[in-house]
Amino acid sequence: MTALRIIVCALLSVSATHLNAEEISKEHAPGLWGLRLVAFGQNFPAYPSSTDQNLTVLPIPYPVYRGKFLRFGEELETIANSQLVNANRVKLSVGLSVGFPEKSDNLSGRAGMPDLDFLVEAGPELDLTLRGGPDEYQELILSLQLRGAVSMDGFDASGRGFVFNPELEYLARNFLDSKTELRLRISPAWATSNYMDFFYGVDSEFATPERPSFDAASGYLNTEFLVGLNRKITSRLELRGSVRLWVNKGSANDVSPLYQRDYDHGIRLALFWTAWESKRRAATTD
Numbered sequence: 001m002t003a004l005r006i007i008v009c010a011l012l013s014v015s016a017t018h019l020n021a022e023e024i025s026k027e028h029a030p031g032l033w034g035l036r037l038v039a040f041g042q043n044f045p046a047y048p049s050s051t052d053q054n055l056t057v058l059p060i061p062y063p064v065y066r067g068k069f070l071r072f073g074e075e076l077e078t079i080a081n082s083q084l085v086n087a088n089r090v091k092l093s094v095g096l097s098v099g100f101p102e103k104s105d106n107l108s109g110r111a112g113m114p115d116l117d118f119l120v121e122a123g124p125e126l127d128l129t130l131r132g133g134p135d136e137y138q139e140l141i142l143s144l145q146l147r148g149a150v151s152m153d154g155f156d157a158s159g160r161g162f163v164f165n166p167e168l169e170y171l172a173r174n175f176l177d178s179k180t181e182l183r184l185r186i187s188p189a190w191a192t193s194n195y196m197d198f199f200y201g202v203d204s205e206f207a208t209p210e211r212p213s214f215d216a217a218s219g220y221l222n223t224e225f226l227v228g229l230n231r232k233i234t235s236r237l238e239l240r241g242s243v244r245l246w247v248n249k250g251s252a253n254d255v256s257p258l259y260q261r262d263y264d265h266g267i268r269l270a271l272f273w274t275a276w277e278s279k280r281r282a283a284t285t286d
Helices: 002-028 193-200
Strands: 033-045 053-066 070-072 080-086 090-099 118-132 138-153 156-164 167-173 180-191 219-232 237-247 263-277
Touching (some): 138 193, 156 193
Antiparallel strands (some): 033 053, 033 263, 053 070, 070 080, 080 090, 090 118, 180 219, 237 263
């Protein structure tokens, strides 16, 4: 009987410890729903290889939802993410991202051509954790992304083909201190002819002596190199910044009259302030 009592007490102790850990984890989890106010600014090329830089500054409200299968508003690059599989080191999801429109008459080389409309990209993403993990100081992730693109002119949608975009990203948490995270990323891209044509194609009706007609080809687009820092200023205020270099050299369409340079650069800064969070905690993704 004494041995049985010891075993029962031990099991109860382990169970209580497990429950207490779950309660602590849930207590520190962010709210299921939230509302952020974002001061957002970026200076990016108007399109890949464009010599025109576009400065965008937006103060926007940013709703956040952190469900177990659907999450949105946590990042600026991926607007929404629907999680299909979440194993120990493998995640499969469907992501959604957007690109800002550009007026062609404001761009050198595109005057008189159709505008570059609002671009929506969505598709599956497979994330493989090669080293570390979300609970460790360092993490190395290989992400394989396939996105279908649609341009939006008001409610008029046009299919723009597909882009394959693998990423290798390194995260260093506690980089300078416990509130700072470093991100390093390399991301080459290949696209179909429809996608390339959106940026580099010139229809005969828009051809000029300086801008001959051109049918874009599928193939290599460019490679992005990113260095980013995320800094938690307070429990409600966070600063995120990144600098980027795009290498366009070797692009499948570098002979297009709209292809202008081999290297692009950009910077993005965003200040997130959490105005409100629900008392209900976010669903775990384990």
